[in-house]
Amino acid sequence: MSAPVSRRPDPVSRLGAGGLGGVRAGVELWLVLIGTIAGIVRMFRRGAARPKGAIVEQMWVIGNRSLLFVAVTLGFIGMVMIYQACLQFSRAIGDLSQVGTQFIRLIVSDFGPTLTAMMLATRVGAGIAAEIGSMKVTEQVDALRMSGVLPIDYLLVPRFLASVVMTVALAIVGAAIMYAAGGLTAYLSFGVNPRIFYDLQMVEGKHLILGLLKAVSYGAAIPVVSGFCGLRARGSSEGVGWATTAAVVGSSFAVIALDFALSVGALWLLGGDL
Amino acid sequence: MSGAGYIEFREVFKAFDGKPVLRGMTLSVGRGEIMFIIGTSGVGKSVTIKHLVGFLKVDAGEIWFDGRRVDQLDEKGFYPVRRRIGMVFQNATLFDSMTLLENVALPLRKHKRLRPSAALGQAMGLLERVHMGAFADRFPSELSDGMRKRAAIARTLTMDPEVVLFDEPTTGLDPVNARRIDGLIQELSRSMGVTAVVVSHDLTSIFTIADRVAFLYQGRVHAVGTPAELQASPDPVVQQFITGQSHGPMETPGF
Amino acid sequence: MLGERSITSLGARAVAVSRELGGITILFAQVLRALVPPRLDGRELVRNLYKMGNRSVPIVALTAFFAGGLMVVQSAPFVKRLDATSLAGWAAGYAVLREIGPILIALMFSGRVGANNTAELGTMTVTEQLDGLRALAIDPIRYLIVPRVLAMLIMLVCLTVIGDLVALIGAAVVAKAVLGIEWGIMYASFTENLKPHDFLHGVYKSMAFGTAIAVTSCYFGVTVRGGAVGVGRAVNAAVVAAAVSIMLLDFFLTYVNA
Numbered sequence: 001m002s003a004p005v006s007r008r009p010d011p012v013s014r015l016g017a018g019g020l021g022g023v024r025a026g027v028e029l030w031l032v033l034i035g036t037i038a039g040i041v042r043m044f045r046r047g048a049a050r051p052k053g054a055i056v057e058q059m060w061v062i063g064n065r066s067l068l069f070v071a072v073t074l075g076f077i078g079m080v081m082i083y084q085a086c087l088q089f090s091r092a093i094g095d096l097s098q099v100g101t102q103f104i105r106l107i108v109s110d111f112g113p114t115l116t117a118m119m120l121a122t123r124v125g126a127g128i129a130a131e132i133g134s135m136k137v138t139e140q141v142d143a144l145r146m147s148g149v150l151p152i153d154y155l156l157v158p159r160f161l162a163s164v165v166m167t168v169a170l171a172i173v174g175a176a177i178m179y180a181a182g183g184l185t186a187y188l189s190f191g192v193n194p195r196i197f198y199d200l201q202m203v204e205g206k207h208l209i210l211g212l213l214k215a216v217s218y219g220a221a222i223p224v225v226s227g228f229c230g231l232r233a234r235g236s237s238e239g240v241g242w243a244t245t246a247a248v249v250g251s252s253f254a255v256i257a258l259d260f261a262l263s264v265g266a267l268w269l270l271g272g273d274l
Numbered sequence: 275m276s277g278a279g280y281i282e283f284r285e286v287f288k289a290f291d292g293k294p295v296l297r298g299m300t301l302s303v304g305r306g307e308i309m310f311i312i313g314t315s316g317v318g319k320s321v322t323i324k325h326l327v328g329f330l331k332v333d334a335g336e337i338w339f340d341g342r343r344v345d346q347l348d349e350k351g352f353y354p355v356r357r358r359i360g361m362v363f364q365n366a367t368l369f370d371s372m373t374l375l376e377n378v379a380l381p382l383r384k385h386k387r388l389r390p391s392a393a394l395g396q397a398m399g400l401l402e403r404v405h406m407g408a409f410a411d412r413f414p415s416e417l418s419d420g421m422r423k424r425a426a427i428a429r430t431l432t433m434d435p436e437v438v439l440f441d442e443p444t445t446g447l448d449p450v451n452a453r454r455i456d457g458l459i460q461e462l463s464r465s466m467g468v469t470a471v472v473v474s475h476d477l478t479s480i481f482t483i484a485d486r487v488a489f490l491y492q493g494r495v496h497a498v499g500t501p502a503e504l505q506a507s508p509d510p511v512v513q514q515f516i517t518g519q520s521h522g523p524m525e526t527p528g529f
Numbered sequence: 530m531l532g533e534r535s536i537t538s539l540g541a542r543a544v545a546v547s548r549e550l551g552g553i554t555i556l557f558a559q560v561l562r563a564l565v566p567p568r569l570d571g572r573e574l575v576r577n578l579y580k581m582g583n584r585s586v587p588i589v590a591l592t593a594f595f596a597g598g599l600m601v602v603q604s605a606p607f608v609k610r611l612d613a614t615s616l617a618g619w620a621a622g623y624a625v626l627r628e629i630g631p632i633l634i635a636l637m638f639s640g641r642v643g644a645n646n647t648a649e650l651g652t653m654t655v656t657e658q659l660d661g662l663r664a665l666a667i668d669p670i671r672y673l674i675v676p677r678v679l680a681m682l683i684m685l686v687c688l689t690v691i692g693d694l695v696a697l698i699g700a701a702v703v704a705k706a707v708l709g710i711e712w713g714i715m716y717a718s719f720t721e722n723l724k725p726h727d728f729l730h731g732v733y734k735s736m737a738f739g740t741a742i743a744v745t746s747c748y749f750g751v752t753v754r755g756g757a758v759g760v761g762r763a764v765n766a767a768v769v770a771a772a773v774s775i776m777l778l779d780f781f782l783t784y785v786n787a
Binding site for chain 3: 092119264
């Protein structure tokens with residue numbers, strides 16, 4: 001399983017090699033994204049090579065497999081977050097009236113999409129990597145190429161589109177559940193009046209746009225990263241295992257990095273008033 | 275060799291998922307002999323020896339070793355037995371994250387509480403006994419099947435076992451390496467007095483080194499005796515196997 | 530009938546889940562028993578500590594940095610509205626120390642180290658190396674599993690502590706770069722408003738997460754069936770199980786140890 005270790009190179013070489021490897025991987029990842037988008041464009045223009053019903057099938061796979069998981073986890077997280085927030089607010093400010101309004105703002109612009117995507121990165125990302133990875137190691141990907149079909153068109157494009165749509169959909173569902181669960185917790189544990197909690201006055205169009213943008217980005221990133229890892233799988237089913245792991249970690253990290261980038265970008269664009 | 279044997283199987287029954295494999299298997303193995311258990315694939319040869327080290331539990335029947343019953347022991351109870359009965363697996367099953375030397379040294383460190391340097395020294399000695407000393411620093415994945423088998427044998431010998439079980443030691447090996455393994459088994463028996471129970475369907479091995487042969491068929495020991503006795507047997511089923519015929523009275527499930 | 534079929538499959542899944550839960554509990558009990566008295570393979574422990582730590586520090590550090598920065602960005606408008614920039618550190622800090630830090634780091638750890646461990650143990654099981662240990666009268670629990678469980682637990686706690694620190698640094702960096710809040714203000718905000726209990730709350734969680742990740746990871750590794758394909762499936766199951774346990778444990782611990 002582990003390769004024979006004869007003599008490890010010095011730390012500097014390893015760092016350099018690691019850095020170069022990272023850059024190369026980054027470039028390849030970017031190419032996969034470009035390739036996928038090109039594939040989408042190709043699909044809309046040609047229409048003939050479109051895998052019939054594949055998009056809907058993928059949407060079903062993603063949505064069906066993850067709905068319960070997302071709903072339950074986001075519900076729990078919502079409860080925990082409100083509990084912690086109320087605790088801290090009463091400690092520092094003593095007034096809990098703002099908790100609900102701030103919470104929904106954060107849910108819409110950040111937590112809803114991000115947490116949903118983190119959960120999806122685990123379920124969906126692993127699934128995509130495993131599927132594509134197995135196809136790669138059993139040479140089905142090469143077989144596709146021989147019959148003149150670009151693997152990206154056939155494999156990645158349907159999953160890409162399905163993921164974008166379903167991530168947005170599930171983010172909305174997840175956000176709603178988080179909100180509901182949070183309000184319940186605030187009421188039960190801290191006696192916060194639901195009418196005060198469920199107040200949407202702080203939510204503005206820019207929050208919705210940001211949240212939507214994030215959901216779309218995550219929905220795009222997860223299949224691209226996972227598909228990339230799947231296509232890189234080598235060897236046997238063991239290689240598929242590695243690909244799956246890399247996909248989960250890579251997708252999760254991509255979500256966080258994108259969240260950071262988009263949030264900072266939005267903050268900067270809006271002059272600090274988010 | 276009559277009377278209570280060193281290793282005894284008495285009317286052992288074992289089934290998997292309702293399918294019976296051993297149906298009243300009775301066998302007696304004497305101390306110091308090389309006993310081959312032969313038969314077609316799937317007849318239950320490996321199943322038989324796995325009972326001896328406690329990897330499987332009998333459904334019915336008794337298994338005796340050196341005058342004591344062992345079939346009722348639990349996992350912990352089998353540890354003392356496993357120090358006296360070693361097993362060489364079909365796939366050698368060396369630990370692939372360690373070198374050969376470390377592989378062989380592991381049981382020495384664990385059971386004889388040797389310091390690492392002493393353990394490695396003894397391990398080297400054992401590796402040289404099986405003519406693998408030159409490869410002590412290699413990893414199992416770098417070596418051929420025959421070499422891994424020999425290293426696995428060395429590792430089993432670290433416990434000074436009285437009995438060594440071999441699960442198809444020559445299956446998948448080229449003729450030269452197969453004969454080398456045969457020679458090793460014989461050497462162990464002659465010079466160290468080890469009792470060897472060998473599961474095999476390698477006819478050349480049988481006729482080269484076996485003291486006695488037990489022919490497993492339909493879940494029972496159909497015939498037992500020296501290789502010469504089996505060769506002279508009038509039983510058509512035995513004859514079919516010994517002469518390696520594909521047609522004959524033998525019922526082979528799955529064909 | 531559709532309804533009937535889904536109920537049956539739901540029931541079947543519930544049975545499967547409870548079987549896994551039972552198995553995991555048994556393994557946990559075996560690990561605990563092997564720790565009293567603590568006789569385990571020291572070399573294996575050290576080897577695993579090194580391997581697991583090595584593998585995770587970069588990604589944990591990066592994740593933590595971003596997470597800290599994110600919390601500042603989220604709390605920024607609120608803090609600005611109240612014109613209390615000195616509270617910015619507190620706002621980001623408590624979220625990171627109590628929730629975001631432990632959970633995110635645990636998830637990343639599970640994905641990197643947990644999955645890897647399952648794959649290793651799974652492959653060893655499939656190639657009968659585990660049986661090989663038993664045949665040599667070496668207890669796989671003592672020799673193989675306990676060192677890994679301990680190593681994962683220790684590593685996750687260390688990584689959480691390191692990650693917390695990096696996240697706070699990240700928060701300060703982003704606060705300076707994006708919001709123009711000075712280092713001094715952030716530092717004061719941290720030290721004045723964050724209590725040791727906030728930090729410990731997160732550490733206790735990471736201990737629980739670490740144990741959960743370690744035991745589930747090992748469990749799915751040693752119960753692999755069906756060759757190399759089974760290994761892949763086990764890895765998947767282990768990661769999902771760890772994620773669910775983290776969420777559930779977080780939920781309970783938040784209330785129990787507020």
